[in-house]
Amino acid sequence: MVKITAALALCSLLILSACGNEGQKDQKAVPPAQTNEVHTNHPGSTTTNGTSGVQPGGSVPESSPETNKDQTNNDQTNQGSASKPDSEDQQSGTKAVKVQYRMNKAYDIVPSVEGVSKKVVLLTFDDGPKKAEMINGLIDTLDKHHAKAIFFVNGYRVKQHPELLKLIADRGQTIGNHSWDHIILKNKPEAEVRRQIEDTQQIVKATVGKAPVFFRPPNGAGGDTGKKIAKENGLLYMTWSNGSLDWTMSSKSGGNADKVVSNVLDQLHSGSNILMHELPWTVEALDTLLTKLESKGYTFVDPESIDTQIK
Ligand SMILES: [Zn+2]
Numbered sequence: 001m002v003k004i005t006a007a008l009a010l011c012s013l014l015i016l017s018a019c020g021n022e023g024q025k026d027q028k029a030v031p032p033a034q035t036n037e038v039h040t041n042h043p044g045s046t047t048t049n050g051t052s053g054v055q056p057g058g059s060v061p062e063s064s065p066e067t068n069k070d071q072t073n074n075d076q077t078n079q080g081s082a083s084k085p086d087s088e089d090q091q092s093g094t095k096a097v098k099v100q101y102r103m104n105k106a107y108d109i110v111p112s113v114e115g116v117s118k119k120v121v122l123l124t125f126d127d128g129p130k131k132a133e134m135i136n137g138l139i140d141t142l143d144k145h146h147a148k149a150i151f152f153v154n155g156y157r158v159k160q161h162p163e164l165l166k167l168i169a170d171r172g173q174t175i176g177n178h179s180w181d182h183i184i185l186k187n188k189p190e191a192e193v194r195r196q197i198e199d200t201q202q203i204v205k206a207t208v209g210k211a212p213v214f215f216r217p218p219n220g221a222g223g224d225t226g227k228k229i230a231k232e233n234g235l236l237y238m239t240w241s242n243g244s245l246d247w248t249m250s251s252k253s254g255g256n257a258d259k260v261v262s263n264v265l266d267q268l269h270s271g272s273n274i275l276m277h278e279l280p281w282t283v284e285a286l287d288t289l290l291t292k293l294e295s296k297g298y299t300f301v302d303p304e305s306i307d308t309q310i311k
Helices: 002-029 031-050 065-073 132-144 155-160 162-170 190-208 223-232 256-266 280-295
Strands: 101-103 109-111 120-128 149-153 174-177 272-277
Touching: 109 120, 120 132, 132 149, 132 162, 132 280, 149 155, 149 162, 155 162, 155 190, 162 174, 162 190, 174 190, 190 223, 256 272, 256 280, 272 280
Parallel strands: 120 149, 120 272, 149 174
Antiparallel strands: 101 109
8 A cells, every 4th residue: 555655656756747847848938939029018118118108198180181191101010120220229410410501481491601502402201200111211212312301200100119210310310309199289278289399309319319409390380389399498490491292192193203293393492491291102202303403403401400599
């Protein structure tokens, strides 16, 4: 009896031991998957922590023409892995750019010092960041033409895709503040306007390490309060002086890229502050547009060369 019990106990131990080994083997197989999950989750949780209490919580309005166009092109798919910058330690803004330009009352960019060309344009792209393909497409063309631009971003989009904001910064382009929710700020209560502007300042700084110095109100309608709060935050308030009308087009209409080019050329003048958007037809149009601008003798103002202290 004792022998049998002892034998059973021994067997049980062996079985338990074997189970234990099996279990350990299983656990060894698990960590890679868990590690992936942790990595996948990490950026989201970091963003949430980094911006807790920041989001105004408003839903995206659909009232403005710009926003309506945004919605049709709003991509819900996660482009995270494709859009991740090759190197995270490539920081832009380290090279010194001479301040040689300022903005005038008509939102044109004009020389602030002697001896620089006044035949310039400022390139701007609003309402992103949306998709890595479009951002890379725009910046590939900008790089080809040695051009810099301002990407005016919305805070809620940065919260959704912080990696896309990093992509813009890592590729050496300038980021501007375009409010959090893309709502019409004019006639909104001061506290709301302040949240729209300052929360966007905060999330951009938290994401790329530098707060914007340019502010463009949605639909160009910031009102006196928007101007005041922009100034308090060290932001240069601007609308535009040459609208490409790319936001009036849809994917159903044909020839959009040609229309973007002709619309800009029709309004072209020295110092043109050109309003464009992160839209497929604008990505398509950009190479032709920049080539035509260059052939007419225009160069592209580096946003970093604009004096943001002259309001
Ligand atoms: Zn906009």
